[in-house]
Amino acid sequence: MDIKSRLGYPCINVYLQETEGISTNRHMIQKTFEAQKSTNEGVSKLALQNVKDLVKIIQWNERNGIKFFRMSSNIFPWMSEYEITSLPDWPLIEKNLQLAGKLAMQYGQRLTYHPGPFNVLASQSSFTARKTRRELNQHSQIMDVMGLPATPWAKINIHVNTTQGGKEAAAERFCTQFEKLDPNTKARLVVENDDKASQYSVADLYELIYKKIGIPITFDVHHHKFCSGNMSHEDAAKLAVSTWPSDVPAAFHFASTINHEEPEKMARAHADWIYDEVTDYGTGAWIMCECKAKEVAIQKYIREGVTHSDYVEKYELIKS
DNA sequence: CATGGTCAAGTGGCA
DNA sequence: TGCCACTTGACCATG
Numbered sequence: 001m002d003i004k005s006r007l008g009y010p011c012i013n014v015y016l017q018e019t020e021g022i023s024t025n026r027h028m029i030q031k032t033f034e035a036q037k038s039t040n041e042g043v044s045k046l047a048l049q050n051v052k053d054l055v056k057i058i059q060w061n062e063r064n065g066i067k068f069f070r071m072s073s074n075i076f077p078w079m080s081e082y083e084i085t086s087l088p089d090w091p092l093i094e095k096n097l098q099l100a101g102k103l104a105m106q107y108g109q110r111l112t113y114h115p116g117p118f119n120v121l122a123s124q125s126s127f128t129a130r131k132t133r134r135e136l137n138q139h140s141q142i143m144d145v146m147g148l149p150a151t152p153w154a155k156i157n158i159h160v161n162t163t164q165g166g167k168e169a170a171a172e173r174f175c176t177q178f179e180k181l182d183p184n185t186k187a188r189l190v191v192e193n194d195d196k197a198s199q200y201s202v203a204d205l206y207e208l209i210y211k212k213i214g215i216p217i218t219f220d221v222h223h224h225k226f227c228s229g230n231m232s233h234e235d236a237a238k239l240a241v242s243t244w245p246s247d248v249p250a251a252f253h254f255a256s257t258i259n260h261e262e263p264e265k266m267a268r269a270h271a272d273w274i275y276d277e278v279t280d281y282g283t284g285a286w287i288m289c290e291c292k293a294k295e296v297a298i299q300k301y302i303r304e305g306v307t308h309s310d311y312v313e314k315y316e317l318i319k320s
Numbered sequence: 321c322a323t324g325g326t327c328a329a330g331t332g333g334c335a
Numbered sequence: 336t337g338c339c340a341c342t343t344g345a346c347c348a349t350g
Contacts, residue, residue, distance in 0.1 A: 011343045027345055029327055072343055078328080114342045118329040128330070135329095159341085162331060195341085196332065266334090269340065290342090327346080335338085 004302050006249075006286040007278065008068025009295045010114065013057050022057065024050040024072045033078050043077045044087040050075040051096040058100055062107045066295060068286050070112050073139065080135050084142070094145060101146025110286060111148060112251070113139045113156045120161040122174035129177050140185035150184040152216050153248045157190050160200050160209070167200065171208035178213050192218040192253065193236075194227050195268045201229025202236040206243065216244040219285070220253035226268055237281040250285040254278055260307075273297050273307035 016022035026046040028036075036042030054075065061069055076084055087093060104111050119132040139156050148154035163170050178186060191209050193202045200208070202224065205217045219240035224233055231239070237252065244250040256275040257267045272293040278301065280287060291297035300307065 023345090025343060025345070027327095027343095029346055031327095032346080033328090070342080074343065074345090080329085116329080116342045117331075117340085119342090120330055123330070125330090131329080157342090161341095164331085198332075266340070321350100323348105323350090325346105325348090327344100331341100333339090335336105 010070035011072040044089040048089045121177045122170045150187040155190045156188045190216045195223035203229035222255040241283040255290040274301040
Protein backbone atom coordinates (compact mmCIF):
# COMPACT_ATOMS: atom_id res chain seq x y z
CA MET A 1 0.00 0.00 0.00
CA ASP A 2 1.52 3.27 -1.18
CA ILE A 3 2.23 5.87 1.49
CA LYS A 4 -0.18 8.27 -0.25
CA SER A 5 -3.01 5.87 0.55
CA ARG A 6 -2.00 5.84 4.20
CA LEU A 7 -2.34 9.57 4.85
CA GLY A 8 -5.20 10.78 7.00
CA TYR A 9 -6.69 13.97 8.41
CA PRO A 10 -8.44 14.87 11.66
CA CYS A 11 -12.02 15.70 12.51
CA ILE A 12 -12.99 18.27 9.91
CA ASN A 13 -13.49 18.09 6.15
CA VAL A 14 -12.91 21.68 5.09
CA TYR A 15 -14.49 21.26 1.66
CA LEU A 16 -17.71 19.64 2.88
CA GLN A 17 -17.99 22.04 5.78
CA GLU A 18 -17.59 25.15 3.64
CA THR A 19 -19.66 24.05 0.66
CA GLU A 20 -22.43 22.01 2.28
CA GLY A 21 -22.23 22.72 6.00
CA ILE A 22 -21.35 19.08 6.63
CA SER A 23 -19.71 18.83 10.04
CA THR A 24 -19.43 16.52 13.02
CA ASN A 25 -18.53 19.31 15.42
CA ARG A 26 -21.88 20.84 16.26
CA HIS A 27 -21.65 21.90 19.85
CA MET A 28 -23.36 23.99 22.52
CA ILE A 29 -22.06 26.15 25.33
CA GLN A 30 -22.68 25.21 28.93
CA LYS A 31 -25.59 27.57 29.41
CA THR A 32 -27.47 26.04 26.49
CA PHE A 33 -26.60 22.55 27.67
CA GLU A 34 -27.97 23.27 31.14
CA ALA A 35 -31.16 24.73 29.68
CA GLN A 36 -31.99 21.50 27.79
CA LYS A 37 -30.69 19.10 30.40
CA SER A 38 -34.04 17.71 31.60
CA THR A 39 -34.63 15.99 28.26
CA ASN A 40 -31.25 16.26 26.48
CA GLU A 41 -33.22 16.92 23.31
CA GLY A 42 -30.74 19.60 22.30
CA VAL A 43 -27.62 17.46 22.47
CA SER A 44 -29.54 14.56 20.98
CA LYS A 45 -30.41 16.56 17.87
CA LEU A 46 -26.82 17.76 17.49
CA ALA A 47 -25.45 14.23 17.91
CA LEU A 48 -27.89 12.93 15.31
CA GLN A 49 -26.82 15.56 12.79
CA ASN A 50 -23.19 14.88 13.61
CA VAL A 51 -23.41 11.11 13.05
CA LYS A 52 -25.38 11.61 9.82
CA ASP A 53 -22.58 13.86 8.59
CA LEU A 54 -19.98 11.34 9.73
CA VAL A 55 -21.49 8.93 7.20
CA LYS A 56 -21.21 11.60 4.50
CA ILE A 57 -17.58 12.29 5.34
CA ILE A 58 -16.75 8.58 5.17
CA GLN A 59 -18.43 8.38 1.75
CA TRP A 60 -16.56 11.48 0.58
CA ASN A 61 -13.29 9.95 1.79
CA GLU A 62 -14.02 6.81 -0.22
CA ARG A 63 -14.70 8.84 -3.38
CA ASN A 64 -11.46 10.72 -2.84
CA GLY A 65 -9.17 7.82 -2.00
CA ILE A 66 -8.62 8.75 1.65
CA LYS A 67 -8.49 5.77 3.98
CA PHE A 68 -7.58 7.34 7.31
CA PHE A 69 -9.76 9.69 9.38
CA ARG A 70 -9.83 10.83 12.99
CA MET A 71 -13.33 11.17 14.36
CA SER A 72 -14.19 14.22 16.41
CA SER A 73 -14.74 13.78 20.13
CA ASN A 74 -17.45 16.40 19.80
CA ILE A 75 -19.83 14.11 17.93
CA PHE A 76 -21.69 13.78 21.23
CA PRO A 77 -21.55 17.23 22.85
CA TRP A 78 -21.12 17.05 26.66
CA MET A 79 -20.90 13.25 26.40
CA SER A 80 -19.46 12.83 29.90
CA GLU A 81 -22.65 14.30 31.37
CA TYR A 82 -25.05 11.58 30.17
CA GLU A 83 -25.36 8.05 28.79
CA ILE A 84 -25.38 8.21 25.00
CA THR A 85 -27.82 5.30 24.81
CA SER A 86 -30.46 7.24 26.73
CA LEU A 87 -30.62 10.16 24.30
CA PRO A 88 -34.14 10.53 22.81
CA ASP A 89 -32.81 10.02 19.27
CA TRP A 90 -30.57 7.09 20.21
CA PRO A 91 -32.24 4.49 17.93
CA LEU A 92 -31.58 6.66 14.89
CA ILE A 93 -28.16 7.74 16.14
CA GLU A 94 -27.26 4.10 16.64
CA LYS A 95 -28.36 3.21 13.10
CA ASN A 96 -26.16 5.94 11.66
CA LEU A 97 -23.17 4.91 13.78
CA GLN A 98 -23.63 1.31 12.62
CA LEU A 99 -23.82 2.46 9.01
CA ALA A 100 -20.73 4.66 9.41
CA GLY A 101 -18.77 1.75 10.89
CA LYS A 102 -20.02 -0.72 8.31
CA LEU A 103 -19.06 1.54 5.42
CA ALA A 104 -15.65 2.31 6.89
CA MET A 105 -14.87 -1.39 7.31
CA GLN A 106 -16.22 -2.20 3.86
CA TYR A 107 -14.06 0.57 2.31
CA GLY A 108 -10.99 -0.48 4.29
CA GLN A 109 -10.93 2.87 6.06
CA ARG A 110 -9.25 3.32 9.40
CA LEU A 111 -11.18 5.42 11.93
CA THR A 112 -9.54 6.60 15.15
CA TYR A 113 -10.01 8.91 18.10
CA HIS A 114 -7.83 11.42 19.89
CA PRO A 115 -9.65 12.52 23.06
CA GLY A 116 -8.71 16.01 24.20
CA PRO A 117 -6.01 17.24 26.55
CA PHE A 118 -8.46 17.33 29.45
CA ASN A 119 -8.25 13.57 29.65
CA VAL A 120 -5.52 12.96 32.20
CA LEU A 121 -5.52 9.32 33.15
CA ALA A 122 -2.42 9.87 35.32
CA SER A 123 -3.86 12.85 37.17
CA GLN A 124 -3.18 13.12 40.89
CA SER A 125 -6.82 14.13 41.24
CA SER A 126 -8.91 10.98 41.58
CA PHE A 127 -11.88 12.96 40.25
CA THR A 128 -10.05 13.85 37.05
CA ALA A 129 -8.71 10.31 36.63
CA ARG A 130 -12.19 8.84 37.11
CA LYS A 131 -13.76 11.30 34.70
CA THR A 132 -11.05 10.45 32.18
CA ARG A 133 -11.73 6.73 32.52
CA ARG A 134 -15.39 7.33 31.87
CA GLU A 135 -14.76 9.47 28.83
CA LEU A 136 -12.22 7.03 27.34
CA ASN A 137 -14.71 4.22 27.87
CA GLN A 138 -17.37 6.26 26.10
CA HIS A 139 -15.09 6.75 23.08
CA SER A 140 -14.59 3.00 23.00
CA GLN A 141 -18.31 2.37 23.45
CA ILE A 142 -19.03 4.40 20.30
CA MET A 143 -16.47 2.35 18.37
CA ASP A 144 -18.14 -0.81 19.69
CA VAL A 145 -21.51 0.38 18.38
CA MET A 146 -19.87 1.11 15.03
CA GLY A 147 -18.48 -2.41 14.91
CA LEU A 148 -14.86 -1.28 14.70
CA PRO A 149 -12.18 -3.75 15.80
CA ALA A 150 -11.17 -3.83 19.47
CA THR A 151 -7.54 -3.35 18.47
CA PRO A 152 -5.33 -0.31 17.89
CA TRP A 153 -6.48 -0.41 14.27
CA ALA A 154 -9.24 1.75 15.78
CA LYS A 155 -6.88 3.52 18.14
CA ILE A 156 -7.84 5.82 20.95
CA ASN A 157 -4.78 8.00 21.23
CA ILE A 158 -3.86 10.06 24.30
CA HIS A 159 -0.86 11.65 25.95
CA VAL A 160 0.17 10.95 29.52
CA ASN A 161 -0.64 14.64 29.96
CA THR A 162 1.08 15.22 33.27
CA THR A 163 4.46 14.79 34.95
CA GLN A 164 3.36 15.76 38.45
CA GLY A 165 5.39 13.91 41.05
CA GLY A 166 7.97 13.09 38.39
CA LYS A 167 7.79 11.27 35.08
CA GLU A 168 8.16 7.81 36.63
CA ALA A 169 5.47 8.32 39.27
CA ALA A 170 3.04 9.82 36.75
CA ALA A 171 3.67 6.94 34.34
CA GLU A 172 2.95 4.51 37.14
CA ARG A 173 -0.36 6.21 37.88
CA PHE A 174 -1.13 5.95 34.17
CA CYS A 175 -0.52 2.20 34.22
CA THR A 176 -2.60 1.73 37.38
CA GLN A 177 -5.53 3.62 35.90
CA PHE A 178 -5.17 1.75 32.61
CA GLU A 179 -5.99 -1.52 34.35
CA LYS A 180 -9.34 -0.09 35.47
CA LEU A 181 -10.54 0.68 31.94
CA ASP A 182 -13.11 -1.42 30.09
CA PRO A 183 -11.49 -4.31 28.15
CA ASN A 184 -12.15 -2.83 24.70
CA THR A 185 -10.86 0.57 25.79
CA LYS A 186 -7.64 -1.12 26.93
CA ALA A 187 -7.45 -2.95 23.62
CA ARG A 188 -7.65 0.33 21.68
CA LEU A 189 -5.64 2.72 23.83
CA VAL A 190 -2.31 3.96 22.51
CA VAL A 191 0.01 6.63 23.88
CA GLU A 192 1.75 9.48 22.03
CA ASN A 193 5.08 11.27 22.57
CA ASP A 194 4.95 14.87 23.85
CA ASP A 195 6.24 18.13 22.40
CA LYS A 196 8.00 19.47 25.50
CA ALA A 197 11.46 18.38 26.63
CA SER A 198 10.31 17.83 30.22
CA GLN A 199 7.60 15.41 29.17
CA TYR A 200 7.53 11.97 27.56
CA SER A 201 9.76 11.11 24.62
CA VAL A 202 9.30 7.92 22.64
CA ALA A 203 12.11 6.37 24.72
CA ASP A 204 10.32 7.39 27.96
CA LEU A 205 7.05 5.88 26.80
CA TYR A 206 8.81 2.70 25.78
CA GLU A 207 10.47 2.30 29.18
CA LEU A 208 7.73 3.58 31.46
CA ILE A 209 4.51 2.60 29.67
CA TYR A 210 5.09 0.01 26.95
CA LYS A 211 7.27 -2.27 29.09
CA LYS A 212 4.64 -2.24 31.86
CA ILE A 213 1.32 -2.52 30.05
CA GLY A 214 2.31 -3.22 26.44
CA ILE A 215 0.22 -0.55 24.71
CA PRO A 216 1.53 0.75 21.37
CA ILE A 217 3.24 4.10 20.91
CA THR A 218 2.09 6.59 18.30
CA PHE A 219 5.13 8.42 16.95
CA ASP A 220 4.46 12.13 16.46
CA VAL A 221 7.09 13.29 13.99
CA HIS A 222 6.59 16.99 14.82
CA HIS A 223 6.60 16.60 18.60
CA HIS A 224 9.84 14.63 18.41
CA LYS A 225 11.68 17.81 17.37
CA PHE A 226 10.96 19.26 20.80
CA CYS A 227 11.34 16.13 22.93
CA SER A 228 13.73 13.71 21.26
CA GLY A 229 15.05 11.79 24.27
CA ASN A 230 18.36 11.88 22.34
CA MET A 231 17.04 9.66 19.58
CA SER A 232 17.04 10.39 15.87
CA HIS A 233 13.69 10.62 14.13
CA GLU A 234 14.33 7.37 12.34
CA ASP A 235 15.33 5.42 15.47
CA ALA A 236 12.37 6.79 17.43
CA ALA A 237 10.02 5.95 14.57
CA LYS A 238 11.27 2.38 14.43
CA LEU A 239 11.18 1.93 18.21
CA ALA A 240 7.57 3.16 18.24
CA VAL A 241 6.61 0.84 15.38
CA SER A 242 8.09 -2.12 17.28
CA THR A 243 5.41 -1.66 19.97
CA TRP A 244 2.50 -2.36 17.58
CA PRO A 245 0.96 -5.80 17.15
CA SER A 246 2.24 -7.51 14.02
CA ASP A 247 -1.23 -7.57 12.44
CA VAL A 248 -2.03 -3.87 13.02
CA PRO A 249 -0.13 -1.18 11.11
CA ALA A 250 1.43 1.50 13.31
CA ALA A 251 0.26 5.10 13.23
CA PHE A 252 2.31 8.30 13.11
CA HIS A 253 1.24 11.88 13.55
CA PHE A 254 2.67 14.52 11.29
CA ALA A 255 2.66 18.31 11.04
CA SER A 256 4.94 21.07 9.79
CA THR A 257 5.76 23.99 12.06
CA ILE A 258 3.60 27.09 11.79
CA ASN A 259 6.81 29.09 11.48
CA HIS A 260 6.68 28.49 7.72
CA GLU A 261 3.62 30.72 7.71
CA GLU A 262 3.94 32.84 10.84
CA PRO A 263 7.56 33.07 12.01
CA GLU A 264 6.68 34.88 15.24
CA LYS A 265 4.47 32.13 16.59
CA MET A 266 5.55 29.19 18.73
CA ALA A 267 7.34 26.58 16.64
CA ARG A 268 5.36 23.69 18.03
CA ALA A 269 2.07 25.02 16.67
CA HIS A 270 0.86 23.39 13.46
CA ALA A 271 0.95 24.86 9.96
CA ASP A 272 -1.93 24.90 7.49
CA TRP A 273 0.13 23.07 4.84
CA ILE A 274 2.81 20.40 4.48
CA TYR A 275 6.31 21.86 4.11
CA ASP A 276 8.31 18.69 4.80
CA GLU A 277 8.45 15.38 3.02
CA VAL A 278 6.17 12.87 4.76
CA THR A 279 7.98 9.63 5.47
CA ASP A 280 7.16 6.42 7.30
CA TYR A 281 10.87 5.46 7.44
CA GLY A 282 9.98 2.36 5.48
CA THR A 283 7.79 1.00 8.29
CA GLY A 284 4.41 0.95 6.55
CA ALA A 285 2.90 3.18 9.25
CA TRP A 286 -0.28 5.15 8.59
CA ILE A 287 0.24 8.89 8.94
CA MET A 288 -2.28 11.29 10.42
CA CYS A 289 -1.49 14.74 9.03
CA GLU A 290 -2.49 17.33 11.61
CA CYS A 291 -2.50 20.25 9.19
CA LYS A 292 -4.97 23.04 9.70
CA ALA A 293 -5.97 22.85 6.04
CA LYS A 294 -7.02 19.24 6.74
CA GLU A 295 -7.89 17.10 3.71
CA VAL A 296 -7.05 19.97 1.37
CA ALA A 297 -3.46 19.86 2.63
CA ILE A 298 -3.22 16.14 1.95
CA GLN A 299 -4.68 16.44 -1.52
CA LYS A 300 -2.32 19.28 -2.33
CA TYR A 301 0.65 17.28 -1.01
CA ILE A 302 -0.29 14.20 -3.01
CA ARG A 303 -0.75 16.32 -6.14
CA GLU A 304 2.15 18.75 -5.85
CA GLY A 305 4.51 17.55 -3.12
CA VAL A 306 5.73 19.84 -0.37
CA THR A 307 4.38 23.37 -0.20
CA HIS A 308 6.78 26.22 -0.81
CA SER A 309 6.66 29.41 1.18
CA ASP A 310 5.48 31.53 -1.76
CA TYR A 311 2.24 29.55 -1.72
CA VAL A 312 1.13 31.20 1.49
CA GLU A 313 0.82 34.63 -0.12
CA LYS A 314 -1.13 33.20 -3.04
CA TYR A 315 -3.42 31.34 -0.68
CA GLU A 316 -4.12 34.53 1.25
CA LEU A 317 -5.17 36.11 -2.05
CA ILE A 318 -7.46 33.18 -2.88
CA LYS A 319 -9.10 33.36 0.53
CA SER A 320 -9.75 37.12 0.31
C1' DC B 321 -27.46 38.71 9.47
C1' DA B 322 -22.69 39.56 10.31
C1' DT B 323 -19.29 39.62 13.65
C1' DG B 324 -16.50 39.50 17.77
C1' DG B 325 -16.22 37.93 22.43
C1' DT B 326 -16.50 33.90 24.68
C1' DC B 327 -16.45 29.25 25.63
C1' DA B 328 -16.23 22.53 30.43
C1' DA B 329 -12.58 20.31 31.36
C1' DG B 330 -5.86 19.72 32.79
C1' DT B 331 -1.35 20.74 32.42
C1' DG B 332 3.04 22.94 31.46
C1' DG B 333 5.86 26.60 29.50
C1' DC B 334 6.67 31.10 28.52
C1' DA B 335 6.26 36.45 28.37
C1' DT C 336 -0.12 36.11 36.75
C1' DG C 337 -2.18 35.24 32.63
C1' DC C 338 -1.91 33.57 27.96
C1' DC C 339 -0.99 29.94 24.61
C1' DA C 340 -1.05 25.39 22.94
C1' DC C 341 -2.95 21.03 22.54
C1' DT C 342 -8.00 16.68 20.04
C1' DT C 343 -11.31 19.95 16.69
C1' DG C 344 -13.45 26.18 16.04
C1' DA C 345 -18.27 26.84 17.10
C1' DC C 346 -21.82 29.27 19.69
C1' DC C 347 -24.54 33.12 20.61
C1' DA C 348 -25.38 37.96 22.21
C1' DT C 349 -25.02 42.11 20.35
C1' DG C 350 -25.25 45.58 16.97
